[in-house]
Amino acid sequence: MATETHSDAAAASAPGMPQLDFSTFGNQIFWLLVALAAxxxxxxxxxxxRIASVLSERQGTITNDIAAAEDLKAKALQAEAAYDKALADARMEAQRIIAAAKADIQSDLDAAIARADAQIAEKSxxxxxxxxxxxxSAMExxxxxxxxxAKEIVSALGGKPDAKTVNAAVDSRLKG
Amino acid sequence: MATETQGEGGGLEFHPMDQFIIKPLFGGDAVNWYTPTNATLWMALAVLAVFALLVLGTSKRSVVPGRVQSVAELAYGFIYKMVEDICGKDGVKYFPYIMTLFMFIVFANFLGLLPMAFTPTSHIAVTALMAFAVFFGVTILGFVKNGASFLGLFWVSSAPLPLRPILALIEVISYFVRPVSHSIRLAGNMMAGHAVIKVFAGFAAIAAIAPLSVIAITAMYGLEVLVSFIQAYVFTILTCVYLKDALHPHH
Amino acid sequence: MEGDIVQMGAYIGAGLACMGMGGAAVGVGNVAGNFLAGALRNPSAAAGQTATLFIGIAFAEALGIFSFLVALLLMFAV
Incomplete structure (x- = not known):
């Protein structure tokens, strides 16, 4: 049966598998050697x-870029530190100004209060x-x-008012 | 093979092996050693494809690679890393040989997947030549590098002493079977895949089965794309492993 | 007649040889499955072992390819 198939299969020679057709081996081996050598x-x-040089060049570029990036990062960190420092300084300055102003106001306030106290004390x-x-004067x-x-009453009662006695009596009464 | 089909009389003919027939390219029947054949054509196309990918694709030498260049670099890095990982630093000088084998096999396999194409790597002659080249190269290299101590590869010093002669016999046999399995694996995989696709294609002649046949061909084709790459990878990695045995025979 | 019997034996032998492919399938599945099980246990070590995986698959598969080859030889070369 197999032989029938093979007679159909045009150029195929006796063995059924083209792979086992040893007459083509020399040809294949020759051309394979040519191809591999090429x-x-x-x-x-x-x-x-070329690829190795491209790869190493890229490696170099990447290394350089990374170094540059590290550099920039360090710079950015520095700038940030400086900024932070400036901010802290400004904040401290502001605190100081606020404290001074507070002290001024306090001293002004104290002086004004003292003056007002003195005036009040004087007035009182x-x-x-x-x-x-x-x-x-009301006592007098x-x-x-x-x-x-007292003189009028004494004279109205018919006595002769003695000024001294009356005065003494009135005084002693008022004091009592 | 053809028995049942010819019995049917429905014109269903399977010739799954016909695609592997080597024909002279420019007419005639005689296949002499110098005759340009279809095998020659597809090997030449593989060489051209390698050239296009690795030389034309990288001609711009751009630091930021384009599509073709990044594929070329990927292939380079893939094989380079494989050689370095398996063979160690002193294996790197054999990298061009291994890269040659890999690029040729992978392109021959992929080009063979084109419809009407011929697959050079499906022929035992081709794969056997490559496998025996690796075998003899590695064996000679092993003796040149290590002298007689290369035979220590067969003497498993970690095994108990009584077992060692038996193990040595097994190791020797497995060493000499290497090129056979190395070549037949690649050729067999290629041949099997293409033959199966052809058989499915033969079924497409029956209208009722044709859609199923087309689906089956599609699925097999996907598998074949995978197998094409994996077999090239396996051939290369086994070459690396054999090379490692030659460079460092004491395991 | 004699040739037919030889042919028949060859075809039967080819069919029997195909059983070897099942063995290869079991072997390849075993390798890949065990690799996956190990890789899930220790994913960090898996990446370095893919080469070993493929070598193992290649060795397991080679024997299946041998049986396929024997089948083909029986079909076409005997």
């Missing part, structure tokens, strides 16, 4: 050195004195009115 030549002379002393005066008036009234 590839080997192309690879070892042109392709591999004056008023005190005025009140004392008024009280004094009471004394005079009491003497006069």
């Amino acid at each position: 590839i080997y030549f192309v690879l070892s002379r042109m392709a591999l050195p 002393a004056e008023s005190e004195k005025a009140i004392a005066g008024i009280r004094e 008036n009471v004394k005079i009115v009491a003497r006069d009234t």
